Every structure is written in C-alpha cells, then in structure tokens.
Amino acid sequence: MTKQSTISRAEGWRRRGPLLPALIFTIVVTQVPFAFTLYYSTQSWNLVRPGSREFIGLRNYLYVFRDSQFREVALNTVILIAGTVLISAVLGLAVALLLNRTFRGRGVVRTLVITPFLITPVAGALLWKTAMFDPVFGLVNFVLQPLGLGDVEWVSQFPLASVMANLIWRWTPFMMLLILAGLQSMPTDVLEAGRVDGAGPITLFRELTLPHLRRFIELGVVLGAIYLINTFGAVYMMTQGGPGVESANLPFYIYQRAFLGFDIGQAAAMGVITVVATILISTLALRLLFKTFTATREAA
C-alpha cells in the first residue's frame, strides 16, 4: 500500500508504457465506431436516397419502437438467448456429472463432447440445416420415422426452434466445460464427510454439489448470454431470419436493415438499443467475473 502511494511520476509512466498501445488501439477500434453509431442514429439517412441525410434528433428511436417487426425480433432474441442458455446449462450439468467420474476413455469422451463448440459456426449451422433437419434425407426424421414423426419440415415449420437446436448443440459443451471445472474444484473431503453422515447421493448433490456449482453455472449462463447476443451465422445460414422475421434476431435484423435496406439511421438506432439492453446483463456478468476472480485468488 505504502509502496503504491510513493510511486514517482516517472515510475508511473514506466509502468503505464506497456499498457498504452493496447489501450489506445482498443479505444480507437471499439469506442470511436460506437460514437459514430450514436451520431448516425440521430440522422435520417438512407443510402438509396442520396442527399437525403439530415439531423432528426431521436425520431429514429421512435420509428424503431413503433416497428412491430422490431418488437418481434427483440422478443425472438430474448427467447433464443434465454432458451439456449437455460437448456444448455441443464444439459451441460448432466454431461459434466457424467464426465466427472473416472472411467476408461474419459479424455476421449470429453474431446468428442467439446467438438461441436469448436466447429466453425456456419459449418455447424449448414450441417444442421441439411444433414440433420432435411425433411426427406435428414437424420432427425430418419430416427423419428419409427415414432411416426418422419415427415416434419423442421426448419420451415419451426425455424426459431431449429436455430435454437443448433445453438444448444454448440453451447452445451461450453456449459459442460465450465461446470466440470466447478466439479473438479470441489473439495472431496466435504463430500466424504456428508457421506459418512449418511446422506444419499441425491441429498449430497442438492445440499453440497449444487451450492458449490452455483457460481460456475451463473457465470456460464451470463457469459453464454453475452456470447450469444452476437449470434449471426446460425440465423444467416439456416433460415435467413425467415419466414418474415419469425426467426430473425437483432444482429440479423440490423444487418438486413443496414446492408439490404440501406437504412443506416434506423439500423444504428437499433444497434444503440441493443447495447442499452445488454448493459444490464453485462453489469451482472462483470460482477460475477470479479467475484469469481477474487474467490479463486483467496482459495489459492
């Protein structure tokens, strides 16, 4: 503490030196464009009508909120993120419990399970759209045939759910990895003591394992949500947001409005709204991250 306060000015700059390139670079590449987004969102600016650009204050935001498609897309985004994150967390917990035992080939099984998370998202999305969900030749219908469900056109009948299925396949391994790390950081003597006290496996799980895992599951859910806000490739490849905007999420809709509709002003306003909406979840994520950091450092 005393050392910190007696750092001289020259020493301060010497310490800051290695940080500055990264800091300046990040500010220029991320903050400056966002400032432009804020500015564009106050413009009536459509690239199709050159020379039409003018300042219109907050009217773009008004248009956006009045746009029923935007509201549907916003709801889709919430459903897609919440559904994916929650189902993946539950499945990830189950898989993590399976992989927390010692058994022959455990490393191989873990490698197999994490592969969906690694595969290029657009390749994964194409794979689900074709090989899995194709109504005639797809594997899903082939498997369901004996149950009398063999002719569902998954992607066109349930577009949002199809995209979600692909995302769950991708994000369950992520949750599994985080939860498995939690399971492995669990002190075994606590479980042992509980067992000696005569607690059954279910009680042990509910009373000891789950409370210990809580922090890891929370972190997985929040980080998962932050990564999933940027979902684009899956929607783009599987459904193109359609039919209508039934399976579009915010990134895809904003992309459509900006690059296919050329409505820069309104698309920018939607971008700003997305950011404001994510601030809440980001704050939560940051608090959890800092908490986890201090917890692991105290433990160490």
Added chain:
Amino acid sequence: MSDPARPTSTAAETPRKSASTEAVVPRPSTENVHRRRRAHRKHRGVGMIWSALAWIVGLGFFFPVLWMVLTAFKHEREAYTDPPTLLFTPTLDQFQAVLGSGMGLTLLNSAFATAVSTACVLALGIPAAFALSLRPVKRTQDVLFFFISTKMLPIVAVIIPLYVIVNEIGMLDNIWALIVLYTAMNLPIAIWMMRSFFLEVPPELLEAASMDGASLATAVRRVILPLVSPGIAATALICVIFSWNEFFFAVNLTAVRAQTAPVSLVGFITGEGLFWARLSAASTLAALPVVIAGWIAQNKLVRGLSFGAIK
C-alpha cells in the same frame, strides 16, 4: 481391470451402504472384506452403466461432425439417400472439386488473418497484461473493467460505422481490415487470460531477478516469459479459434479477394441447389484447423472462455 484408479474411485462413489460399513466396523474382519468385495462388484456394474452412458452421450454430440466428415468422402448420389448410406467407397473427388473452385484461396486468407491478428494480439496483450498484474498501473481495476466491457458491446452496434469507415479508406475486401478488427476482438480476452497467468508468478521472482543487476526488460524476458509460456500458447490458441471462426465481420467487409473460409460456405446455400457431399467437404476443410487447435488447447479452454476467471 488392473487399473489402480478403479477401486478407489468406485469406493469414492459408493453410496451409503459400504461407507457406513466402513465407518461402523473399524477392523477388517473377513466377513467385512467379503461384503466390501461384493459391494465393489455391484458398484462396478453400476459404474459401467454410467461409463457406457457417458460414451453414448459423447458419441451423440460428436456424431453430426462425424457424419459431415463421412459425407465429405461420398459421391453426391450417396449423400442424398433414405435410409442414409453407411457403406460406400470413399472418394476424394469432393475435396478436389472444392479446392479447384477456389476454396484454397479462402483457406489461405483465413490462415493469414488468423496468424497475423493472433501475433498482434500477443504483441499488444502480453505487455498490457504485465502492466495490469506484476507491475500494476494505478486504477488497474478500471482499466480491466474497460477492456472487458468492450467485449460486451454487441458487434452489431459498431458494424455500420466500421463499414462506412472501411469503405471510405478503400479497405473493403482487404484482409488487413479483418486483421485490425480481429485483433481488437480478441485483445480483451488475451489481456484477461494472460493476466491470470502473470498473477500466478510469485512477485518476488521479478524483484530477485532485477536485483541481480539485470534491467527490468531482461528480467521479464529471461525469467517471467518462460514461466508463462504455456499461458501464452493457450492464449494464442483461443485467439486462433475465435478469429478463424469469425463470420459477421468477414461476410460484411469482404467479397472476393479477401474472402475467408467460413464466408466461402455461403456459396453453398445459394445457386444451383445443395450439393451435400461437396458442402461437407468444404465444411470439413473450414472446420478442421480450429477443431485441432481446440483439441490441443482443451485444458485451457475454460480459462480462455471465462476470461481467466476459472482455472
């Protein structure tokens, strides 16, 4: 069956019954030993069911990927069949066709963008992480907070001005535009992750090394960097995974010359219908490098994905 880990692990998972036997009977009587053996045998059976289930789940998750790779070696007529074709003579035709139609260039673009951006991330990120851990600047927490908050900014919020700027400076369809953006995209992760590795280095080590008369830079290079080199490798692999798989920037900012491998897959959903076998070959080529990088980095994956918060 001679696996020494087996009996202990079974004992550790043994529910109530044998644990309480152990607790109640302090001395191993012959009867007790028999009972424990019997319990072991029973629990080994239960354990095998759980292991089998784990294998089934693992293969289930992997199956779509395996199917993709298998399809890549089929002829088109074997790719669309009901029921699916399992036995076929593998062919390399699809790979040849895909590479012949220009996918090679996109793979090279991806490799270049990934390698250069990862190098830039390390060059900027390692010193920054150092300045936020071993020799901390003032207001370290604020700076860390700033870096991570940029990661929470949805990319759509900046894509429009980025497009306009990149267009204005004539960098559309230029791989360097992607390199700059991928560097910015991965820098916060790298800084947080590298910082968590630096924090594991005992601070006295740096003091001791600099007291030997070596300058700070030499001390860092000779003593600290070798210690955190596994961390650097893991960080690099995480950056490779994210930049290789990136799609949103690439699809908006590149067209022909700078097209990356993921974007090249778009061509397969439009045009003259779908060619599954060819599409699978292209997907396999696009996915393979990152799958391998991820397999190598799997022990450090959690650390990267949680910004270093979870070891």
